[in-house]
Amino acid sequence: MANGSVRVRFCPSPTGNPHVGLVRTALFNWAFARHTGGTFVFRIEDTDAARDSEESYEQLLDSLRWLGFTWDEGPEVGGPHAPYRQSQRMETYLEVAERLKEAGHAYSCYCTASELEERRDAARAAGRPSGYDGKCREVTPEQKARYEAEGREPIVRFRMPDETITFTDLVRGELTFTPENVPDYGIVRANGAPLYTLVNPVDDALMEITHVLRGEDLLSSTPRQVALYKALIELGIAKEVPSFGHLPYVMGEGNKKLSKRDPQASLNLYRERGFLPEGLLNYLSLLGWSLSADQDIFTIDEMVAAFDIADVNPNPARFDLKKAEAINADHIRLLDVADFTARCAPWLKAPFAPWAPEDFDEARWEAIAPHAQTRLKVLSEITENVDFLFLPEPVEDEASWAKAMKEGSDDLLRTARGKLEAADWTSAESLKEAVLAAGEAHGLKLGKAQAPVRVAVTGRTVGLPLFESLEILGREKTLARIDAALAKLAA
Numbered sequence: 001m002a003n004g005s006v007r008v009r010f011c012p013s014p015t016g017n018p019h020v021g022l023v024r025t026a027l028f029n030w031a032f033a034r035h036t037g038g039t040f041v042f043r044i045e046d047t048d049a050a051r052d053s054e055e056s057y058e059q060l061l062d063s064l065r066w067l068g069f070t071w072d073e074g075p076e077v078g079g080p081h082a083p084y085r086q087s088q089r090m091e092t093y094l095e096v097a098e099r100l101k102e103a104g105h106a107y108s109c110y111c112t113a114s115e116l117e118e119r120r121d122a123a124r125a126a127g128r129p130s131g132y133d134g135k136c137r138e139v140t141p142e143q144k145a146r147y148e149a150e151g152r153e154p155i156v157r158f159r160m161p162d163e164t165i166t167f168t169d170l171v172r173g174e175l176t177f178t179p180e181n182v183p184d185y186g187i188v189r190a191n192g193a194p195l196y197t198l199v200n201p202v203d204d205a206l207m208e209i210t211h212v213l214r215g216e217d218l219l220s221s222t223p224r225q226v227a228l229y230k231a232l233i234e235l236g237i238a239k240e241v242p243s244f245g246h247l248p249y250v251m252g253e254g255n256k257k258l259s260k261r262d263p264q265a266s267l268n269l270y271r272e273r274g275f276l277p278e279g280l281l282n283y284l285s286l287l288g289w290s291l292s293a294d295q296d297i298f299t300i301d302e303m304v305a306a307f308d309i310a311d312v313n314p315n316p317a318r319f320d321l322k323k324a325e326a327i328n329a330d331h332i333r334l335l336d337v338a339d340f341t342a343r344c345a346p347w348l349k350a351p352f353a354p355w356a357p358e359d360f361d362e363a364r365w366e367a368i369a370p371h372a373q374t375r376l377k378v379l380s381e382i383t384e385n386v387d388f389l390f391l392p393e394p395v396e397d398e399a400s401w402a403k404a405m406k407e408g409s410d411d412l413l414r415t416a417r418g419k420l421e422a423a424d425w426t427s428a429e430s431l432k433e434a435v436l437a438a439g440e441a442h443g444l445k446l447g448k449a450q451a452p453v454r455v456a457v458t459g460r461t462v463g464l465p466l467f468e469s470l471e472i473l474g475r476e477k478t479l480a481r482i483d484a485a486l487a488k489l490a491a
């Protein structure tokens with residue numbers, strides 16, 4: 001395929017929140033388009049009025065923008081094959097269905113649901129293939145008149161050629177489907193609504209898609225689409241059958257397929273938790289692909305430069321949240337500090353921040369930010385890590401208090417307070433020495449000695465480096481908090 005002639009598409013249905021499997025599909029298509037200098041088409045498959053919503057449509061666009069995927073053709077940007085929302089293309093599909101019927105590639109099927117079920121059961125009982133049996137392929141004018149007199153409303157069914165269908169999947173190699181496994185299938189409902197089975201390949205044909213990269217769950221529709229494509233070529237509607245590549249399943253907890261409805265699958269969850277788009281994309285790219293055996297962390301540009309669909313692994317990929325977070329943490333560290341502080345902004349105000357807006361202090365934030373940057377897995381963790389700087393009093397975390405405040409903690413805190421009072425507050429090192437000396441006076445190592453100090457000052461047993469935290473909070477507040485803890489211990 002010559003550079004520039006690749007045309008791929010991302011064509012989600014706007015039903016519910018985008019999920020990570022969908023994002024992986026968008027990513028592989030986008031990376032393939034960018035790698036080959038091709039065209040990334042974004043199409044909205046909103047032909048299911050009952051399930052589609054305008055809200056999901058807006059969410060899809062917003063998600064793609066957040067991820068940084070630019071589309072060359074599609075909603076809002078337009079293009080030579082506009083419109084890119086299938087709900088605005090209905091006439092085209094019905095016209096194609098009509099032409100398929102005229103050419104004998106499709107026919108009206110008058111079978112009722114109960115008749116179909118009956119025959120399916122009978123076929124199963126007899127050990128025959130249970131798909132549609134082709135009954136309405138030949139309906140005489142008399143039968144047709146009778147059916148219509150009975151008030152039956154036909155669906156349009158595509159007539160599969162009675163031949164084996166073979167295609168070379170870009171990920172899985174050569175695949176073969178025999179006719180008994182791919183029966184004639186519906187393309188237009190009785191109420192006149194065209195189905196996915198029709199609109200998806202028709203649009204791929206009209207939009208001159210060269211490569212269809214999509215999830216393995218759609219593999220069973222591919223032999224049908226290949227056959228439909230051949231009919232479209234015959235009618236002059238399609239030029240050639242595109243290449244297909246089916247991306248591996250994504251497995252979630254308990255080695256079950258990650259479903260759209262799985263809360264862990266929702267893209268919004270990752271956004272709200274403060275994944276960076278580059279961190280999430282880096283992780284999702286590893287679900288079926290890798291840059292090299294010894295490099296897990298890379299930029300989207302590095303991925304684009306290296307991406308080839310032929311390198312995608314057909315085996316199911318396991319979604320591993322811990323690994324996703326670890327990769328995200330690496331991307332957080334790769335940001336320059338100014339970028340990091342800017343990206344934390346949403347979590348430093350309502351509804352996330354528990355402090356009053358006027359208590360936020362820019363200078364303290366800038367001082368603590370570099371210490372936070374090296375420790376966060378996701379940006380939302382920033383709020384808890386810095387709240388001690390902006391709340392009038394540290395949060396009350398009972399578990400932390402119980403864990404750190406032991407017998408003798410009051411004595412230790414009193415000693416530490418004295419030493420801290422005398423320390424040099426322009427140096428975290430000096431504050432460390434103060435707590436170290438207090439510990440020694442009570443036979444405690446630094447780790448044990450600093451725990452009650454940390455809980456007194458920050459409210460929690462874990463957090464950012466303690467002595468830098470104290471320095472940034474300041475002498476007066478630190479000492480006041482130790483006093484408050486001593487009072488609480490005495491009570």
Ligand code: GLU
Nearest residue numbers: 011012013045200214218
């Ligand atoms: N609208 C279909 C879906 O979201 C697209 C499938 C395809 O890529 O062919 O499942």
Ligand code: ZN
Nearest residue numbers: 109110111136
């Ligand atoms: Zn029928």
